Amino acid sequence: MNRKKLGFGVIGCGRISAKHFEAIAALPTAELAAVCDVVLERADRAAVTHGARGYYTYPELLKRADVDIVTIATPSGSHAEIAVAAAQAGKHVLVEKPMAMRAEDLDRMIEACRRAGVKLGVIHQNRFNPAVRALRAALEAGRFGRLTHAQATVRWHRDEAYYAQAPWRGTKEQDGGVLMNQSIHNIDLLQWMLGGVESVFGYTATALRPIEMEDVAVAVLRGAGGALGVIEAATTIYPRNLEETLNVFGATGSAVIGGLAINRVETWDFADGAAEREAMLAAREADPPDVYGFGHTALFADMIEAVLEDRPPAVPGEEGRKAVEIVLGIYRSVAEGRPVPLSGGVK
Numbered sequence: 001m002n003r004k005k006l007g008f009g010v011i012g013c014g015r016i017s018a019k020h021f022e023a024i025a026a027l028p029t030a031e032l033a034a035v036c037d038v039v040l041e042r043a044d045r046a047a048v049t050h051g052a053r054g055y056y057t058y059p060e061l062l063k064r065a066d067v068d069i070v071t072i073a074t075p076s077g078s079h080a081e082i083a084v085a086a087a088q089a090g091k092h093v094l095v096e097k098p099m100a101m102r103a104e105d106l107d108r109m110i111e112a113c114r115r116a117g118v119k120l121g122v123i124h125q126n127r128f129n130p131a132v133r134a135l136r137a138a139l140e141a142g143r144f145g146r147l148t149h150a151q152a153t154v155r156w157h158r159d160e161a162y163y164a165q166a167p168w169r170g171t172k173e174q175d176g177g178v179l180m181n182q183s184i185h186n187i188d189l190l191q192w193m194l195g196g197v198e199s200v201f202g203y204t205a206t207a208l209r210p211i212e213m214e215d216v217a218v219a220v221l222r223g224a225g226g227a228l229g230v231i232e233a234a235t236t237i238y239p240r241n242l243e244e245t246l247n248v249f250g251a252t253g254s255a256v257i258g259g260l261a262i263n264r265v266e267t268w269d270f271a272d273g274a275a276e277r278e279a280m281l282a283a284r285e286a287d288p289p290d291v292y293g294f295g296h297t298a299l300f301a302d303m304i305e306a307v308l309e310d311r312p313p314a315v316p317g318e319e320g321r322k323a324v325e326i327v328l329g330i331y332r333s334v335a336e337g338r339p340v341p342l343s344g345g346v347k
């Protein structure tokens with residue numbers, strides 16, 4: 001690979017693709033080579049707007065030699081098929097969340113990328129929010145002492161018009177409900193802070209929206225290190241998005257990162273750094289213009305570095321799978337009416 005820039009192919013030119021185009025344009029080491037959408041006008045529009053070649057089927061895009069990294073921004077149920085084909089074509093894979101929707105799909109994506117010797121990165125961009133990075137650094141430095149519990153809260157508003165935008169939204173096969181779609185980022189952060197999850201128990205309901213899957217969910221869990229966890233997730237909040245908040249508590253530290261999308265320090269108290277509290281609270285970020293936040297560009301930059309330095313990306317497939325396994329565990333717990341042990345999440 002002698003080119004200075006890595007060539008990107010973006011598959012799926014819907015809502016979130018704007019963040020992909022923005023990230024690629026912002027990075028000097030990235031170049032958009034090709035785009036693809038099965039809706040012809042979307043592929044054409046993206047191709048013209050961003051100066052790239054447009055395709056209507058992804059196997060055609062995968063034939064291009066100047067595509068090094070494929071980003072997958074199609075309905076969630078289609079991620080695995082496209083990721084496996086991309087890996088087999090020798091492309092590195094950067095896939096939107098949720099990585100996939102079934103355990104066997106998670107496995108075959110990881111295996112296909114391993115066999116092909118390509119990187120598999122999962123887009124959990126909130127890991128790059130400055131406040132989240134500070135929280136993770138505090139955790140790694142042992143500043144919380146013994147962790148007691150953590151909570152992930154997603155209180156958002158998605159009305160009927162949102163679900164009517166595309167037929168895949170809210171479906172069992174292609175999207176899942178608020179757990180699999182909207183709150184998967186926060187579940188990822190929760191499990192990351194807890195060092196994996198051992199077991200889950202949950203309740204879900206389809207309370208207000210006309211969708212196949214849940215629009216409100218609560219769950220409790222036990223982290224691998226013994227700390228407990230709580231998930232509360234809803235797209236039913238009246239009348240607008242309220243918050244996406246991560247709380248982490250330990251013997252010698254309390255941190256709450258809230259705001260619209262886990263972007264703002266609300267609480268920052270550590271036994272070893274009382275002086276820092278005011279600075280952390282003063283540096284509170286403004287809410288981003290949308291719930292997607294600002295993390296895509298940093299995550300794309302990390303993926304490029306991972307390819308160039310031949311190291312794992314910040315959120316590799318093995319890590320991206322854990323949040324999905326937690327959601328699948330909650331779905332199973334709801335179906336069986338009992339706590340469900342998770343084997344995959346403990347690593």
Ligand SMILES: NC(=O)c1ccc[n+]([C@@H]2O[C@H](COP(=O)([O-])OP(=O)(O)OC[C@H]3O[C@@H](n4cnc5c(N)ncnc54)[C@H](O)[C@@H]3O)[C@@H](O)[C@H]2O)c1
Pocket residue numbers: 011012013014015016017036037038039042056057058072073074075076078096097098123124125166181291292
């Ligand atoms: N990281 C985030 O914060 C974030 C935010 C929103 C969505 N997402 C994820 O991104 C994915 C897409 O969501 P969206 O809101 O952009 O959806 P969308 O419906 O707006 O866009 C999806 C696009 O994919 C196209 N498509 C479907 N099948 C295709 C195929 N086989 N080949 C090529 N194109 C195909 C559709 O025509 C559509 O234009 C989902 O997995 C979603 O969970 C992530």
